[in-house]
Amino acid sequence: MLKWLFSAPLSPGTPAPAFDLPDDSGRRWRLSDLAGEWVLLVFYPGDDTMVCTRQLCALRDEWQSVQQKGVRCFGVNPQGEDSHRKFREKYRFPFPLLIDTDGEVAGAYLAGGWIIRRTVYLIGPDGRIRFGERGVPDVASILAEVS
Numbered sequence: 001m002l003k004w005l006f007s008a009p010l011s012p013g014t015p016a017p018a019f020d021l022p023d024d025s026g027r028r029w030r031l032s033d034l035a036g037e038w039v040l041l042v043f044y045p046g047d048d049t050m051v052c053t054r055q056l057c058a059l060r061d062e063w064q065s066v067q068q069k070g071v072r073c074f075g076v077n078p079q080g081e082d083s084h085r086k087f088r089e090k091y092r093f094p095f096p097l098l099i100d101t102d103g104e105v106a107g108a109y110l111a112g113g114w115i116i117r118r119t120v121y122l123i124g125p126d127g128r129i130r131f132g133e134r135g136v137p138d139v140a141s142i143l144a145e146v147s
Helices: 050-061 064-068 081-091 104-108 139-143
Strands: 021-022 029-031 037-042 071-077 097-099 119-123 129-134
Touching: 021 097, 037 050, 050 064, 050 081, 064 071, 064 139, 081 097, 081 139
Parallel strands: 037 071, 071 097
Antiparallel strands: 021 029, 037 119, 119 129
16 A cells, blocks of 8 residues: 555666656656756655755756756656746746646656655666656765766
């Protein structure tokens, strides 16, 4: 019954599941359109909550390093466009927040369940998972995987 809560994230080397999601401005983002790029997905439970805010602000504060590595970054959770837009504007996030209304993408990335589990994935230009970890990994440790 609680297996979803304790399962591990997708392992490095696993092909990243496809996604096609809108962001807080209505733009659609597809993994297939990002082929050949480094992609960072941050699944988080809720907009404007303490740990989620701290986690996404850490990415914002390290944005220069993220850009220098050429990484496309996205926050992902099921909340709607209005909630995401207010959250992004309030904290001046320089990256889009994707809307996974039904949790289908979170489920494919083993981050779904009763609530979204805080999970971070780095996808390589080859479309394979290069980093996957629950919780709030240090931005430098994530970026260390980028070659």
